[in-house]
Amino acid sequence: MMEGVTTYSQILLPVVITLLVPLFIYLGRGDENRREAMSFIGAFLTFGSVLWMAPKVLGGEVLYYQVTTIMPGITIAFAADGLSMVFALIAPFLWFFVTSYNIGYMRGLNEHAQTRYYICFAVAIFGAIGVALSANVFTLYLFYEVITVFTYPLVYHHEDQAAKIGARKYIVYLMGTSKLFLLPAMVLTYVLVGNLDFNLGDIQNGMFSAEVIAEHPRLVALTYWLFIFGIGKAALMPFHNWLPSAMVAPTPVSALLHAVAVVKAGVFCVCRIVLSAFGTKTAAMLTMSQVYVGAPGTWLGDLSIGLGTAYIAAFTLTVASFIALTKDDIKARLAYSTVAQLSYIVVGVTMLVDSAIQGGVMHIAHHAFSKITLFMAAGAIYVACHLKKISLMDGLGRRMPLTFGAFGIASLSMIGMPPACGFVSKWYLINGTLDAHQWPLLVLLLLSTALNAGYFVPILYRAFFKAPKPEANIGQYNEPSMTMVVPLMITAFISVFLGLYPQTFLNFVNVLGKF
Numbered sequence: 001m002m003e004g005v006t007t008y009s010q011i012l013l014p015v016v017i018t019l020l021v022p023l024f025i026y027l028g029r030g031d032e033n034r035r036e037a038m039s040f041i042g043a044f045l046t047f048g049s050v051l052w053m054a055p056k057v058l059g060g061e062v063l064y065y066q067v068t069t070i071m072p073g074i075t076i077a078f079a080a081d082g083l084s085m086v087f088a089l090i091a092p093f094l095w096f097f098v099t100s101y102n103i104g105y106m107r108g109l110n111e112h113a114q115t116r117y118y119i120c121f122a123v124a125i126f127g128a129i130g131v132a133l134s135a136n137v138f139t140l141y142l143f144y145e146v147i148t149v150f151t152y153p154l155v156y157h158h159e160d161q162a163a164k165i166g167a168r169k170y171i172v173y174l175m176g177t178s179k180l181f182l183l184p185a186m187v188l189t190y191v192l193v194g195n196l197d198f199n200l201g202d203i204q205n206g207m208f209s210a211e212v213i214a215e216h217p218r219l220v221a222l223t224y225w226l227f228i229f230g231i232g233k234a235a236l237m238p239f240h241n242w243l244p245s246a247m248v249a250p251t252p253v254s255a256l257l258h259a260v261a262v263v264k265a266g267v268f269c270v271c272r273i274v275l276s277a278f279g280t281k282t283a284a285m286l287t288m289s290q291v292y293v294g295a296p297g298t299w300l301g302d303l304s305i306g307l308g309t310a311y312i313a314a315f316t317l318t319v320a321s322f323i324a325l326t327k328d329d330i331k332a333r334l335a336y337s338t339v340a341q342l343s344y345i346v347v348g349v350t351m352l353v354d355s356a357i358q359g360g361v362m363h364i365a366h367h368a369f370s371k372i373t374l375f376m377a378a379g380a381i382y383v384a385c386h387l388k389k390i391s392l393m394d395g396l397g398r399r400m401p402l403t404f405g406a407f408g409i410a411s412l413s414m415i416g417m418p419p420a421c422g423f424v425s426k427w428y429l430i431n432g433t434l435d436a437h438q439w440p441l442l443v444l445l446l447l448s449t450a451l452n453a454g455y456f457v458p459i460l461y462r463a464f465f466k467a468p469k470p471e472a473n474i475g476q477y478n479e480p481s482m483t484m485v486v487p488l489m490i491t492a493f494i495s496v497f498l499g500l501y502p503q504t505f506l507n508f509v510n511v512l513g514k515f
Contacts, residue, residue: 005200008056008063011078011133013049014088017042018126022119029115032107039099039118046092046129053080054089058511062201064135073195076142079135081200082512083275086361086505087268088132090368094260095125097487101376102252104484108383111250117157121256123150128261131268137186137196137277140269144182144233147265148174154253155246166248173242174232182230188223189277192216198276203357203513206279213282220282227273228309233266234346235339237316244335251379254331259372263338264364267345271361274306275512280352307438309350314444317343321451328389330378333455334371337414340448341367347441348429356432358509363425365505369495370413370422376488377407384480390459395468397460399477402485404463406492411456413495416449421498 021042028034053063057080066077080088102121106114127150130143148171156167190196193207213220232239246257257263317340324336345367348360380403381387385396397404413420426449433442468474479485498504 005062005064005079006056007065008053008080009065010049011053011063011065011080012067013052014046014092014129015078015126015133017046017049018092018122018129021046022122022126025118025122026115032114035115035118036099036103039102039122040096042122042125043092043096043099046125047089047096050085050088050092050129054085054508056080057082057085058507060511064200066135070138073190073193073197074138075136075197076139077135077197078130078133078139079198079200080133082508082510083268083271083361084132085508086364087264088129090365091125091128091132091260091264094368094372094491097491098252098255098260098372098376100483101255101379101487104481105250105252105379105383108480108484109250111157113157116153117250120150120153121253124154124256124261128265131265134198134272135200136198137189140272141178141182141186144231144265144269145175145178147233147261148178151253151257151262154256155249157250157253158248162248166245169245170242173239177230177232177239180230181226185223185226185230188219188226192219192223198272199279200276202279203275204279204281206275206282207277208279208282224273224278227277228270231266231269231273233262234270235263235266235316235342236312236346237319237339240316240320240339243339244332247329247331247335251331251375251382254334255372255375255379259368259375263342264368267342267364270346271349271364274309274349275357280306280357306350306352307436310347310438310441313343313346313350314441316340317347317448318444318451321448321455324455325451327455328391330381330388330390330393330459331375333390333459334374334378337374337452337455338371340452341371341414344425344429344445344448347445348425348432351432351436351438351441353432353435354513355428355435357513358506359425359428359432361509361512362428362502362505363422366413366421366425366495366498369491369498370410370420373406373410373488373491373495374414376484376491377403377410380480380484380488383484385474385477390462393459394462394466395474396477397463399474400479402479402489404460406488407463408460409492410495411460413499415452415456419499420495421502422495424499424502 024038063080069075127143127147134140152171155170156163235243320336320339324333327333345360345363348356413422416422416426
């Protein structure tokens with residue numbers, strides 16, 4: 001076992017709980033109230049079991065438990081450090097609110113196959129918890145694929161032609177990238193290192209020793225890039241198109257995809273690979289413009305694996321923001337917003353400076369609460385009014401002030417306006433660009449912020465200040481059921497709370513990097 005790591009068998013509790021919940025949902029399929037109660041109970045118990053570990057992690061411990069050994073150097077094992085806790089806390093916490101929202105949405109639209117829907121939803125959370133607590137690349141890969149397989153039926157839920165096309169693109173992109181890039185990256189790591197264990201508790205020194213880097217710098221760099229492009233859930237261009245296509249799914253699924261499990265698993269994996277597999281020192285070593293092998297003088301050129309990724313992510317967030325401006329469908333606009341916002345996290349972590357890493361990892365949580373609010377608001381609008389087009393929402397905020405008010409607060413967070421939590425993340429990211437002396441990244445982050453305002457502010461202006469068209473007859477519309485409205489109001493409030501008390505997640509990030 002690694003130095004400074006504590007054996008802690010209770011780390012299995014959240015994994016076991018989320019594994020059992022789908023079974024109990026199936027057993028309760030004859031009673032919809034009992035079936036949905038299983039999701040509430042599972043979310044509560046899972047969150048509690050993760051929260052139970054928080055004091056130990058904040059005290060500087062890294063918790064670890066090995067389940068089994070597949071072969072020498074390849075194990076199924078779980079661990080909890082500061083990075084784990086950020087993702088492991090938000091997934092079950094938001095599961096609770098999405099379950100309440102699911103009831104209003106699925107019953108309000110009288111959706112079919114609701115038991116299958118809730119089972120797949122629960123298994124996706126199981127995959128997210130497994131990813132968050134993975135102690136090595138092999139365990140991470142297993143749970144990463146669990147998420148992909150069990151969210152496919154959710155994307156295909158409506159079972160029409162649009163769902164078929166969207167689900168096919170979803171599975172081809174995510175399975176294709178994981179098999180073509182992520183799996184070979186895992187094999188190369190095993191060949192180079194001899195095991196697949198993350199270097200937990202130390203984000204400076206990764207799995208790759210100085211000797212391995214000196215002997216195989218190009219191979220280490222290749223492994224890095226295979227990891228980055230193999231994690232298709234992070235939605236870096238050009239492997240992003242699955243995400244907007246998946247918007248054919250019911251809105252609660254979109255919330256799951258964009259805020260709770262899928263894309264958060266993607267950017268979490270990027271963070272884990274960069275910080276725990278390679279480490280900031282290793283990445284910096286391979287980012288230097290001069291890399292030598294053997295005797296000094298044998299120059300291999302630039303093998304950039306840090307800032308190179310940051311610039312790809314900056315390109316992604318800029319282009320995605322421009323595309324979002326062109327979308328009239330509210331879910332499509334939010335989808336491209338997600339592509340952009342995920343890249344903020346990748347930019348932060350791959351700049352390899354403390355403040356940027358802090359901002360990037362915090363944004364995993366901050367974006368989750370804000371984006372789930374936006375998607376739940378979009379779903380509430382659809383249930384209440386059957387409207388998807390932004391151009392048809394003139395004056396609608398006057399009929400649905402709670403829904404659009406929450407949407408407005410979450411929009412402020414996406415833009416980066418105080419007191420919402422997105423401001424804190426962007427503040428750290430901007431400081432990171434200055435610390436790293438990366439002026440082009442600073443310009444692109446500021447440009448993207450302006451574009452965020454460009455595609456969110458018009459929605460709020462239309463809803464609250466633009467006169468409705470007479471033929472729209474908006475007087476017939478009202479807020480949907482409180483099972484939908486209350487969860488999105490609470491998550492909007494939490495977005496403000498996290499902006500006022502950013503140490504809620506910053507403390508875990510600081511423990512991770514000993515900042």
